[in-house]
Amino acid sequence: MEILTLYNSLAVYLSLAAVLFGLGIYGFITRRDFIGMLISAEMILNGASLNFMAFNRFLAPDPAIGQIFTLFIMAIAAAEAAIGLSLVVAVYRYYRSTDCQDVTKLQG
Amino acid sequence: MTPSVFSADGLVGIIFLLMLAATLVGGIVAVTAKRLVRAVAGLIVCFVGVASMYFFLNAPFVSMMQILIYVGAIAVMIAFAIMLADPENKLQQRKGNVVNSPVGFCCAALITVGLVALAFRAKWIAFAKINDGSVDEVGTQLLTSHAMAFELVSLVLLIAIIGALIIAKEGRR
Numbered sequence: 001m002e003i004l005t006l007y008n009s010l011a012v013y014l015s016l017a018a019v020l021f022g023l024g025i026y027g028f029i030t031r032r033d034f035i036g037m038l039i040s041a042e043m044i045l046n047g048a049s050l051n052f053m054a055f056n057r058f059l060a061p062d063p064a065i066g067q068i069f070t071l072f073i074m075a076i077a078a079a080e081a082a083i084g085l086s087l088v089v090a091v092y093r094y095y096r097s098t099d100c101q102d103v104t105k106l107q108g
Numbered sequence: 109m110t111p112s113v114f115s116a117d118g119l120v121g122i123i124f125l126l127m128l129a130a131t132l133v134g135g136i137v138a139v140t141a142k143r144l145v146r147a148v149a150g151l152i153v154c155f156v157g158v159a160s161m162y163f164f165l166n167a168p169f170v171s172m173m174q175i176l177i178y179v180g181a182i183a184v185m186i187a188f189a190i191m192l193a194d195p196e197n198k199l200q201q202r203k204g205n206v207v208n209s210p211v212g213f214c215c216a217a218l219i220t221v222g223l224v225a226l227a228f229r230a231k232w233i234a235f236a237k238i239n240d241g242s243v244d245e246v247g248t249q250l251l252t253s254h255a256m257a258f259e260l261v262s263l264v265l266l267i268a269i270i271g272a273l274i275i276a277k278e279g280r281r
Contacts, residue, residue, distance in 0.1 A: 004122065006128075010227070017223075018227065020158070022219050026215070027140075029211065029216070035144055035186060040139055050161060056241070057167070059233070063237060067169065067241065071170065078177055078182060079265055079267075082268050085189040086275040086276040
């Protein structure tokens with residue numbers, strides 16, 4: 001496997017997508033503030049999109065479907081980030097904190 | 109056959125390796141940085157790297173949308189949320205949960221190793237292409253066979269805008 005022709009191999013793109021997904025999972029578990037968790041969620045979505053695009057380029061019979069799916073993922077991610085960040089701002093107004101261990105009012 | 113480093117193919121390979129490294133470094137900074145502003149900067153580098161991956165995957169339109177939506181909208185919105193909510197003030201007093209970090213690392217490492225092993229070992233079967241996946245084709249399919257989902261996404265975005273406004277207005281006096 002020559003290092004300068006790596007851009008033509010499916011496994012490299014799949015591995016990069018897997019690493020992005022794993023980094024997102026790691027950040028989502030270890031971060032303690034809501035904004036850090038949102039950042040990690042965006043990285044998970046990016047890993048999934050990259051996986052779709054890699055299969056779309058190398059294997060799929062119709063290479064437009066994967067692009068359309070990725071565009072939809074981006075639109076949903078934008079909606080999710082807008083709602084999530086407005087929730088973060090509202091939570092901060094009420095609790096004066098964005099730490100996920102301070103927001104325990106429903107814990108009983 | 110390895111292309112020469114100074115030929116066009118070699119340059120493409122070098123740019124690909126640089127962008128691969130940028131994606132990985134940006135992602136690592138985004139999840140491990142202590143200060144959230146640095147995490148957002150790493151996230152932007154990671155998004156630009158992923159956009160260049162889309163370019164290498166024959167999808168310049170998706171690559172442009174990645175930069176427009178993720179870097180131009182989502183990263184800027186996260187930066188504004190950091191400025192509004194100021195989550196850094198309590199950072200020094202608190203220690204992280206000691207259980208979280210090894211458990212998170214083990215989960216993420218297992219998932220990543222499993223997916224990478226699958227990517228390298230599986231025998232993928234390619235099908236013959238029925239079109240070229242150009243921007244023309246994407247636009248045609250968006251407005252014919254996927255028109256329903258296209259309209260629904262616009263509805264979802266409209267509701268998200270209204271919902272974000274209402275939620276963020278709540279509690280302000």
